[in-house]
Amino acid sequence: MSATVEDASTLAIEARGLVKTYGDLRAVDGLDLLVPKGIILALLGPNGAGKTTTVEILEGLRQSTSGSAKVLGQDITRSYEEIRQVVGILPQDFEPFDRLTPREHIRYFAGLFGRSLGKEEMAQILASVSLQDRADVHARKLSGGEKRKLGIALALVGNPQLVFLDEPTTGLDPAARRELWRVIEELRREGRTVVLTTHYIEEAEALADEVSIMVRGKIVASGSPASLLDEYTDTKDIRLVGVGSEGLSTLIERGLTATSDGEDVVIQTAATDDLSTVLGHISQAGLAFRDVITERPSLEDVFLTIVGARIEEGELKP
Amino acid sequence: MSRTLADLIAYGKQYLRSPVASFFTLAFPVVLLLVFGGVFGNPEQISLRVHVQNLDNGSDYSMDLVDYVSETGVDIVPVDPRENLTNFIREHSIPAALQIPKGFHEEVGSAKAGNLTARPLVTLYGDTSSAAFQAIEGAVWGAVTRLNFVLADAIPVVSVENQGLPDGSAQESGSALGFFLPGIIGIMVLTPIFMVSAISAEYRTRHYFKLMATTPLRKWEFLFSRTILIVALAFVSTLLIVLVAWLVFGEIFILTPIAIGLIAAGSVLFVAMGMALGNLAKEPEAASALANVVYFPMMFLTGTFFPLEIMPDFIQTTALFLPLTYFNNGLRDTLVFGNVSGALGNLAVVAVLAVVFFALSAWSLKWRAE
Ligand SMILES: Nc1ncnc2c1ncn2[C@@H]1O[C@H](COP(=O)(O)OP(=O)(O)OP(=O)(O)O)[C@@H](O)[C@H]1O
Numbered sequence: 001m002s003a004t005v006e007d008a009s010t011l012a013i014e015a016r017g018l019v020k021t022y023g024d025l026r027a028v029d030g031l032d033l034l035v036p037k038g039i040i041l042a043l044l045g046p047n048g049a050g051k052t053t054t055v056e057i058l059e060g061l062r063q064s065t066s067g068s069a070k071v072l073g074q075d076i077t078r079s080y081e082e083i084r085q086v087v088g089i090l091p092q093d094f095e096p097f098d099r100l101t102p103r104e105h106i107r108y109f110a111g112l113f114g115r116s117l118g119k120e121e122m123a124q125i126l127a128s129v130s131l132q133d134r135a136d137v138h139a140r141k142l143s144g145g146e147k148r149k150l151g152i153a154l155a156l157v158g159n160p161q162l163v164f165l166d167e168p169t170t171g172l173d174p175a176a177r178r179e180l181w182r183v184i185e186e187l188r189r190e191g192r193t194v195v196l197t198t199h200y201i202e203e204a205e206a207l208a209d210e211v212s213i214m215v216r217g218k219i220v221a222s223g224s225p226a227s228l229l230d231e232y233t234d235t236k237d238i239r240l241v242g243v244g245s246e247g248l249s250t251l252i253e254r255g256l257t258a259t260s261d262g263e264d265v266v267i268q269t270a271a272t273d274d275l276s277t278v279l280g281h282i283s284q285a286g287l288a289f290r291d292v293i294t295e296r297p298s299l300e301d302v303f304l305t306i307v308g309a310r311i312e313e314g315e316l317k318p
Numbered sequence: 319m320s321r322t323l324a325d326l327i328a329y330g331k332q333y334l335r336s337p338v339a340s341f342f343t344l345a346f347p348v349v350l351l352l353v354f355g356g357v358f359g360n361p362e363q364i365s366l367r368v369h370v371q372n373l374d375n376g377s378d379y380s381m382d383l384v385d386y387v388s389e390t391g392v393d394i395v396p397v398d399p400r401e402n403l404t405n406f407i408r409e410h411s412i413p414a415a416l417q418i419p420k421g422f423h424e425e426v427g428s429a430k431a432g433n434l435t436a437r438p439l440v441t442l443y444g445d446t447s448s449a450a451f452q453a454i455e456g457a458v459w460g461a462v463t464r465l466n467f468v469l470a471d472a473i474p475v476v477s478v479e480n481q482g483l484p485d486g487s488a489q490e491s492g493s494a495l496g497f498f499l500p501g502i503i504g505i506m507v508l509t510p511i512f513m514v515s516a517i518s519a520e521y522r523t524r525h526y527f528k529l530m531a532t533t534p535l536r537k538w539e540f541l542f543s544r545t546i547l548i549v550a551l552a553f554v555s556t557l558l559i560v561l562v563a564w565l566v567f568g569e570i571f572i573l574t575p576i577a578i579g580l581i582a583a584g585s586v587l588f589v590a591m592g593m594a595l596g597n598l599a600k601e602p603e604a605a606s607a608l609a610n611v612v613y614f615p616m617m618f619l620t621g622t623f624f625p626l627e628i629m630p631d632f633i634q635t636t637a638l639f640l641p642l643t644y645f646n647n648g649l650r651d652t653l654v655f656g657n658v659s660g661a662l663g664n665l666a667v668v669a670v671l672a673v674v675f676f677a678l679s680a681w682s683l684k685w686r687a688e
């Protein structure tokens with residue numbers, strides 16, 4: 001299959017100046033995106049940020065208003081048909097066909113990719129998304145999560161080099177989500193490139209080598225989760241559990257920045273602060289508490305910082 | 319090719335698993351055949367009934383006239399002389415009734431004897447515009463003419479012999495079923511328009527076109543597989559119709575090559591029309607409404623159930639704009655009349671329309687997202 005696209009480039013995706021307008025709305029607004037081969041990229045962004053529009057342009061399914069994009073070294077509009085062979089796609093609005101079973105769906109899509117699956121391969125694909133027990137049920141009887149899993153199986157059935165998963169785990173229960181993360185990590189291990197969109201920050205954090213945060217049609221921050229944390233967070237929190245509100249004033253008197261959160265008090269420290277100094281202050285205050293928790297900032301904080309900042313700048317307003 | 323085949327198999331499974339689609343595509347034409355065959359299959363059983371009120375008390379000439387009417391092949395239903403005939407007609411909703419007046423026999427005798435003022439008259443009451451009235455009028459005139467010949471002691475010279483269709487037509491029997499069979503096949507190729515338009519609308523609203531576009535399947539392969547399935551089912555359905563006609567009604571129909579060409583081209587035409595309707599309609603409901611708007615006029619105004627010749631002028635003109643007319647005419651040309659050139663002309667029209675609508679369905683299909 002891979003022979004159909006000759007690709008010397010080290011980039012799976014190379015998009016420059018992508019713009020997509022709907023009337024006055026700039027759904028994608030001058031977007032550049034370079035994705036090295038073999039990584040998992042997560043596109044993170046609030047509803048309506050333009051994630052789906054962006055990936056569908058990269059998939060060749062939507063026409064961009066301007067800009068250019070190459071996928072696996074090929075121009076997406078000129079080499080549309082070759083690209084179909086090597087790209088697997090789970091659309092956000094995927095729905096299976098009511099009157100076909102998962103097994104029939106998989107056989108159908110394999111046929112469309114010019115493959116015929118042996119018994120074992122079929123069993124293995126079904127097992128990879130844990131649909132083996134539901135393989136022969138008409139798809140209209142599947143649950144929402146089961147449908148989603150089937151969609152992922154269909155995205156992988158063509159043995160693609162590049163996989164686009166638009167909200168792969170939306171609607172899945174936590175166990176199923178973790179199972180799917182395994183499937184996606186397996187794809188990276190096999191050397192495939194994965195682009196996924198998600199609202200789940202822990203998903204991006206757990207899976208992605210690179211995260212691009214998208215707001216209002218633009219990528220406003222990107223990098224590995226660790227580098228984003230470094231760049232956008234400069235505080236660590238120390239939570240004193242059960243210290244009560246009287247503890248708060250004591251701590252503030254000692255020059256610490258603290259806020260109360262129910263029965264707890266949260267002390268904010270700058271990233272540059274020496275933690276032993278802070279801990280010294282706490283022990284000298286002689287307070288009673290049940291537990292001390294240091295809270296690392298998460299990608300969520302990065303996300304909220306960036307998106308929050310954008311709202312303040314008025315950029316999220318229509 | 320393998321992609322088209324994969325799509326054909328998956329689509330075929332889905333189509334046949336839909337009870338509505340498989341009923342209307344495969345069983346409905348057979349049901350129509352059974353209904354028509356049951357109603358019209360035995361032409362001897364339906365004959366015209368003529369109500370006769372004889373007010374001349376069973377006189378010789380009045381009885382002769384009634385006999386002659388009966389011998390034209392109609393059934394006589396006597397009406398009591400005490401009835402008011404116009405009321406009787408209204409109450410019983412009968413198309414026409416013949417009244418022989420009192421003194422008819424005497425009046426005939428007097429005229430025969432050379433009395434120039436004698437005017438023996440019978441009266442035919444009824445709705446003069448109805449087709450049945452006109453048929454009865456024909457029978458009565460035939461009887462009257464015969465009575466006149468007898469009275470003049472003359473021998474009729476010219477007469478008419480009825481004869482079935484000559485060799486060269488596929489159906490030598492010229493039976494009523496033979497007339498309806500092309501109409502039933504017409505409905506069979508037309509009916510998938512409902513399913514196909516609904517499926518196209520569903521494909522758009524549920525984003526199936528885009529899903530198909532994520533795979534290497536090409537748009538024309540898709541259109542081809544979707545069309546081929548319905549054409550294949552049309553031939554299966556034709557086979558069922560021919561089989562049932564033979565097993566149930568003992569009539570053997572042999573499809574001519576032109577008939578086979580018409581069924582293929584007609585199927586493509588109406589599948590393509592259905593896909594185009596589904597693609598162009600804004601919502602699925604609109605697609606099914608449009609399919610109705612297309613279906614019912616074609617079902618009734620193209621000579622499927624009633625010969626176009628008995629339709630008013632404006633309907634005959636309308637029929638010229640309905641594609642199914644050419645299909646029905648072509649099929650009748652080749653199956654009933656053995657008219658090869660007429661059938662080929664109609665086949666050409668259907669084939670050209672099939673190409674036009676196929677192009678329209680391809681053009682209206684938005685394969686990728688907006
Ligand atoms: N076909 C269309 N016609 C008009 N506007 C559209 C169309 N598709 C998308 N949009 C608009 O473009 C913007 C971006 O939409 P998009 O679906 O790409 O967002 P998203 O980031 O995927 O959001 P979500 O997280 O909700 O899936 C939205 O404001 C949306 O309303």
Ligand SMILES: [Mg+2]
Binds near residue numbers: 051052053092166
């Ligand atoms: Mg989206």
